[in-house]
Amino acid sequence: MIESAMPNRQPAIEEGDMGSRPRIGVYICHCGANIASTVDVEAVVEFAKTLPGVVVARHYTYMCSEPGQALIKEDGAKLSLDRVVVASCSPRMHEPTFRAASQEGGVNPYQFEMANIREQCSWVHHDPDEATAKAKILVAAAVAKAYRLEPLEDREVGVTPGAVVIGGGVAGMVAALDVADAGFPAYIVEKSDRLGGRVADLNRTFPDLEPVAEWLPGLVERIQSHPNITVFLNAQVAQVEGYVGNFEVTVVENGGGEEQGSKLQVGAIIVATGYKVFDPQRKPEFGYGVYPQVITTLEMERRLAEGDLSVNGKTPEHVVFIKCVGSRDKQLGNPYCSRVCCMISAKQAQLVRQALPDARVTVFYMDVRAFGKRGEEFYDEARRAGVRYRRGNVSEVYRRGDRVVVRVEDTFLQRTLEVEADLVVLAVGMEARDDADEVAALLKLPRSADGFFLEAHPKLRPVDTAMDGVFLAGCCQAPKDIPDTVAQARAAAASALIPLLRGTVPVISETAEVDPELCAGCGMCVEVCPFGAPALDPLWGVSRVNAVLCKGCGACAVTCPSKAIQVRHFRPDQILAQVDVLAG
Amino acid sequence: MSDTDFEPKIVAFLCNWCTYTGADLAGTSRIQYPPNVRIIRLMCSGSVDPTYVLKALLDGADGVLIGGCHPGDCHYQSGNYKARRRVIALKEILKQAGMEEDRVWLRWISASEGQRFAETVAKMTEFLKEKGPSPMRQKWAV
Numbered sequence: 011m012i013e014s015a016m017p018n019r020q021p022a023i024e025e026g027d028m029g030s031r032p033r034i035g036v037y038i039c040h041c042g043a044n045i046a047s048t049v050d051v052e053a054v055v056e057f058a059k060t061l062p063g064v065v066v067a068r069h070y071t072y073m074c075s076e077p078g079q080a081l082i083k084e085d086g087a088k089l090s091l092d093r094v095v096v097a098s099c100s101p102r103m104h105e106p107t108f109r110a111a112s113q114e115g116g117v118n119p120y121q122f123e124m125a126n127i128r129e130q131c132s133w134v135h136h137d138p139d140e141a142t143a144k145a146k147i148l149v150a151a152a153v154a155k156a157y158r159l160e161p162l163e164d165r166e167v168g169v170t171p172g173a174v175v176i177g178g179g180v181a182g183m184v185a186a187l188d189v190a191d192a193g194f195p196a197y198i199v200e201k202s203d204r205l206g207g208r209v210a211d212l213n214r215t216f217p218d219l220e221p222v223a224e225w226l227p228g229l230v231e232r233i234q235s236h237p238n239i240t241v242f243l244n245a246q247v248a249q250v251e252g253y254v255g256n257f258e259v260t261v262v263e264n265g266g267g268e269e270q271g272s273k274l275q276v277g278a279i280i281v282a283t284g285y286k287v288f289d290p291q292r293k294p295e296f297g298y299g300v301y302p303q304v305i306t307t308l309e310m311e312r313r314l315a316e317g318d319l320s321v322n323g324k325t326p327e328h329v330v331f332i333k334c335v336g337s338r339d340k341q342l343g344n345p346y347c348s349r350v351c352c353m354i355s356a357k358q359a360q361l362v363r364q365a366l367p368d369a370r371v372t373v374f375y376m377d378v379r380a381f382g383k384r385g386e387e388f389y390d391e392a393r394r395a396g397v398r399y400r401r402g403n404v405s406e407v408y409r410r411g412d413r414v415v416v417r418v419e420d421t422f423l424q425r426t427l428e429v430e431a432d433l434v435v436l437a438v439g440m441e442a443r444d445d446a447d448e449v450a451a452l453l454k455l456p457r458s459a460d461g462f463f464l465e466a467h468p469k470l471r472p473v474d475t476a477m478d479g480v481f482l483a484g485c486c487q488a489p490k491d492i493p494d495t496v497a498q499a500r501a502a503a504a505s506a507l508i509p510l511l512r513g514t515v516p517v518i519s520e521t522a523e524v525d526p527e528l529c530a531g532c533g534m535c536v537e538v539c540p541f542g543a544p545a546l547d548p549l550w551g552v553s554r555v556n557a558v559l560c561k562g563c564g565a566c567a568v569t570c571p572s573k574a575i576q577v578r579h580f581r582p583d584q585i586l587a588q589v590d591v592l593a594g
Numbered sequence: 595m596s597d598t599d600f601e602p603k604i605v606a607f608l609c610n611w612c613t614y615t616g617a618d619l620a621g622t623s624r625i626q627y628p629p630n631v632r633i634i635r636l637m638c639s640g641s642v643d644p645t646y647v648l649k650a651l652l653d654g655a656d657g658v659l660i661g662g663c664h665p666g667d668c669h670y671q672s673g674n675y676k677a678r679r680r681v682i683a684l685k686e687i688l689k690q691a692g693m694e695e696d697r698v699w700l701r702w703i704s705a706s707e708g709q710r711f712a713e714t715v716a717k718m719t720e721f722l723k724e725k726g727p728s729p730m731r732q733k734w735a736v
Contacts, residue, residue, distance in 0.1 A: 100618045101635070102610075126633070129621025134712070135629040144629045151632070454671075520637075540671040563670035564641025568680065580636060586649055592605050592632040593653035 039098030086115020179207020181484025254479025288336030326432030337439030348439030528574035613661025619708030640673025
């Protein structure tokens with residue numbers, strides 16, 4: 011076990027015992043003029059030489075440059091350094107650089123400490139005397155901490171091959187297929203009784219009017235016949251335990267108890283749970299559910315597939331589309347764009363023009379957002395086909411005889427108009443699913459203000475989440491069309507394959523550990539940890555930390571009444587040594 | 595000691611993800627603030643042990659600043675809430691012991707709030723200058 015592999019010892023500090031006394035090298039960086047123009051680096055070097063344990067102190071123009079790093083490497087070997095302190099920029103900038111240099115000089119990379127004398131000194135204090143005095147004290151604190159740092163090892167853990175994909179729509183199927191084709195088991199957990207998701211409800215897709223029936227059954231067939239893919243229908247994830255590389259996912263039949271569930275061991279999880287269609291009854295002014303003439307775009311898909319557009323046995327003479335229903339609507343709490351309803355409307359309007367050449371087709375819109383490949387061209391085609399686009403906000407739909415009247419404010423002409431229609435199609439948007447709460451709780455996923463799952467970084471990590479090893483695909487992250495969904499699903503699969511193909515995942519070394527001699531087994535660390543890292547050993551009655559789950563936050567260490575649990579690299583004696591210098 | 599030549603010492607415990615990064619931003623933005631603050635980087639404000647604060651005050655700090663992520667933004671989900679509870683308890687204990695609890699400040703400062711960090715340090719320095727040197731060190735010296 012990893013826990014026992016880590017040496018559980020305090021650094022021995024015996025004054026006068028030269029054999030075990032730390033040998034610290036201190037390096038003060040000029041950062042060109044960034045530090046040296048304010049801080050008297052030579053004075054800091056002379057001061058550093060007087061600090062306990064320091065055997066060499068130098069200054070150099072740019073410590074992060076090749077020759078700067080070479081100083082650390084050469085001193086490390088020649089002077090048998092066992093600790094290094096660099097006073098330069100923020101550790102958030104160059105800690106990895108100098109840790110690597112220390113390691114090359116034979117110094118354990120975790121026995122390295124940085125003093126931030128640029129961001130927190132020379133750049134914010136103009137007075138050279140004050141800045142120099144502060145730089146000295148920051149260096150002294152870093153040396154005091156370095157003196158007490160213990161060696162740690164880089165760590166990694168093995169990965170269980172395979173991935174669970176939650177959701178059997180297009181996103182989930184495509185992601186599972188890539189994982190399976192790479193040679194790993196993929197498990198699709200689908201809540202409904204069939205694969206295909208929402209796309210199976212569609213007839214033809216924009217911008218090529220390609221029938222879904224031409225490609226979806228083939229995709230489903232590939233999933234069903236793939237030797238590496240297992241599909242659970244009418245099933246859901248009941249529990250997720252573990253961490254990146256080693257998850258245990260409990261899958262149960264809908265309504266079934268956890269005891270009868272299948273336990274799947276996998277290294278990664280892809281969330282492809284999709285979206286909820288906006289319920290237009292939340293916009294009662296449109297009369298959906300009241301008038302048979304008012305339908306949604308999804309109902310229109312079925313009618314177009316069946317070739318039946320009649321209302322009350324009559325062929326419609328005027329078909330009206332209303333866009334942004336449930337989208338870009340702050341009153342509903344949905345300020346975002348659905349990203350698809352412009353193009354769905356353009357597609358269905360064209361198909362109505364083809365099916366009913368004598369009928370008028372009008373689209374009421376706030377804006378037309380025909381982005382993406384062939385989007386604008388497709389919108390042009392709709393207008394050339396005779397679809398009338400009219401900019402206006404629809405305020406109401408009401409009945410007049412066997413037709414309905416659409417009351418709309420024309421936002422160009424600034425006046426209200428009313429048009430009679432036989433069929434009104436509401437272009438409904440997308441919302442986060444009702445069960446997004448449960449999924450978020452299961453996987454500890456943060457959500458954005460719109461309720462969709464939150465990616466780790468909007469640009470650079472669009473399919474990663476705050477939870478290592480859990481990835482997002484499709485509309486559960488944000489509304490999107492099929493090409494974007496497929497692209498994101500394949501990106502999620504590629505990201506999930508990184509740990510699976512590497513076979514190991516790195517984990518931080520600065521984790522909590524328990525001194526079993528001091529632990530009374532009170533369990534407060536277990537209670538306070540948000541990641542489930544500590545657990546009471548039932549045999550010995552003491553707490554033990556699963557170092558793979560530990561994120562090193564230190565909440566447990568503060569809580570522990572006997573200080574039996576401590577975080578490596580942030581032990582009380584190390585921090586108090588800093589306090590001693592900085593407060594003294 | 596007159597107000598003019600007293601320079602308070604502030605020990606700051608800042609969380610790595612928000613306030614420490616906010617302090618870095620104050621630096622990259624070259625926002626000037628008093629040099630009275632000395633920063634200790636911790637991973638989370640929830641790992642600030644009350645004994646660290648006490649030790650700082652007893653060692654001679656005139657003020658202690660604890661900086662964490664805004665509520666709801668903790669990198670470790672709930673560390674800042676833990677910090678808030680502990681600081682409330684600590685201040686109560688300081689009061690009971692006849693010590694000045696207003697020398698301990700807990701502030702939420704995000705990674706993008708360099709200006710706020712600089713202003714906080716300036717305000718705290720000003721506050722402590724007016725308050726004068728901490729009597730705690732003398733009181734507890736044995």
